[in-house]
Amino acid sequence: MFDHDSKIKSLLDELDAFIADEIRPLESGDNARFFDQRREYSRTDWENDGLPADDWTNLLTEARERAVKAGLYYFALPVEFGGRDGTNFEMAVIREYLAKKGLGLHCDLHSEHCIVGNNPMALVIRDFGSEQQKNEFLRKIVSGEYGISFGLTEPLHGSDATWMETKAVPEVRGGVRGWRIDGEKMWTTGAYHASHVAVFARTSGADGDALGISCFLVPSGTEGLRVEERIWTFNMPADEPRISLIGLWVPDTARLGDEGRGLACAQHFVHENRIRQAASSIGTAGYCIAESVSYANTRVVFGRPLSRNQAIQFPLSELHTDYTLLKNMVFSVSKQIDEMSKKEVSDKISDVISMCNYRANKLACDAADRAIQVHGAIGYSRQKQFEHHYRHHRRYRITEGSDEIQLRKIAGHLFKFIK
Incomplete structure (x- = not known):
């Protein structure tokens, strides 16, 4: 059995105090509808492709901003980017502790929302990004300006990612080296409001090879990137669209990590x-x-x-x-x-x-x-x-x-x- 040290106990006490002072009051009144028997109905904009309703999204944003101000939301990020260098162990303890409290604004797993954010893509950029990417993306993720959706799965390829059909080929445009990307992605969670999509595409090698797949940070407004279908799921609201990439071009600076090792x-x-x-x-x-x-x-x-x-x-x-x-x-x-x-x-x-x-x-x-x-x-x-x-x-x-x-x-x- 784990007997948490004083640092962990102090952190959990800090979370409890923040929830009591900032989160529980925010859940009350009209906002109670997002957590009682009306929750799915209230959270979903049924007339807008089943996307999260604006009121629900705004409430999550308010809770996140309060958590940022309290120094909790970016706990897992490096100190220089507004975090606390939180460890995987500390994050596991926190996630278990908050989920055990049940449904609430402190941790709504369906929305991937938590007062201590997960932010796995920020950690990927920290470990694989160029210095330019780290300086741009990490700071803007922390400021809330950037959010990154994950584009690995495809309509015909889910777990068999090495067989993906999305391809990226070198192409120079306006004297700038870059990549033309063509293909489709599925279940790109959060793409409806993300600033970027992390697109995985084969740049070399044969189908089935683990090497030869690269990752690109594609701005959501890039020409050639389009939401084709919004799929309703077992738990609504849903924000996992199918997107197409047709003749999309990005400069080589958009590539995350080494070519072929995405x-x-x-x-x-x-x-x-x-x-x-x-x-x-x-x-x-x-x-x-x-x-x-x-x-x-x-x-x-x-x-x-x-x-x-x-x-x-x-x-x-x-x-x-x-x-x-x-x-x-x-x-x-x-x-x-x-x-x-x-x-x-x-x-x-x-x-x-x-x-x-x-x-x-x-x-x-x-x-x-x-x-x-x-x-x-x-x-x-x-x-x-x-x-x-x-x-x-x-x-x-x-x-x-x-x-x-x-x-x-x-x-x-x-x-x-x-x-």
Whole structure:
């Protein structure tokens, strides 16, 4: 069991105080509609392709600005860019802690919103960007001027990213060396309001090769980039459009990292994101388990508390066991990430990160489903949060690598397919 040191305890106390003073009041009054049974209806602009409603977006912006002012939002970024050099371990603890509080403006996972921002692309730019890119992007990300969507998946290629059909070829325009990009991207989350899309395209090599894919930071207003379709999802509002790239041109300065080694940027993104996603899923599972135990202790059926029945006790005990084991594993692995280089993480514990992500995301879904069952009809209703948590975390079992991709990674290390 992890016994958090005084620094972590002080940080969690700081978060609690900020939530009590700044966030809870912001959730009250008319804004309560975004968190009660009206939440999906209130958050979604149904007549505008199902995008997030302006009122909801403005509320998230207000919460984020308050968190920035309090010195919390950019916690994980370097000090020189307004952060606190937050570690992966600290971020895992924070994400689990906030998710365990349940639905609220402090941490709305469906919107990828949290008072302590994730910002994985900022860390990718920190580690792979040129000095010019670091100075431009990191400062403007911190100021709120820039936001970056992630364009890896394609309509015909999801987990098989090395088979992507988007191509980039060298082309000089106006005497400037650059790249012409043609292709399509799918599930480019947040593209409707992002300043840039991180577009991955093959620049050399053959289909299936890991090398030969490059990453480009493409401004959203670039000619040739167009939103083709906005796809409604299991949990609304939705902001995961399909975009086309037709004759799009960017200068070579838009390339992030070494030519042909763009998947290293993507791997950095998913390693950081997968362990934090796992921590959030564990926190949600903890919330669902705690709410179920509390309800079972107070709900009286056939003259005695519901919790007296082993049919209630045993499933929740199993979930609680998994929650405890996984929580400690995620915290342990996040500490390992902090102690290794990026290459060591990829070579030595990529499979363990997949274990955390796979089991934690499944646990969140199982715990939400069990909470619905324990609560009965009221659990199935929108008066409780469980249906929202289930729908959100069901997405996590596909994004950042599906269950099957996580198992494939684990098997690759187990059977030595991956050296």
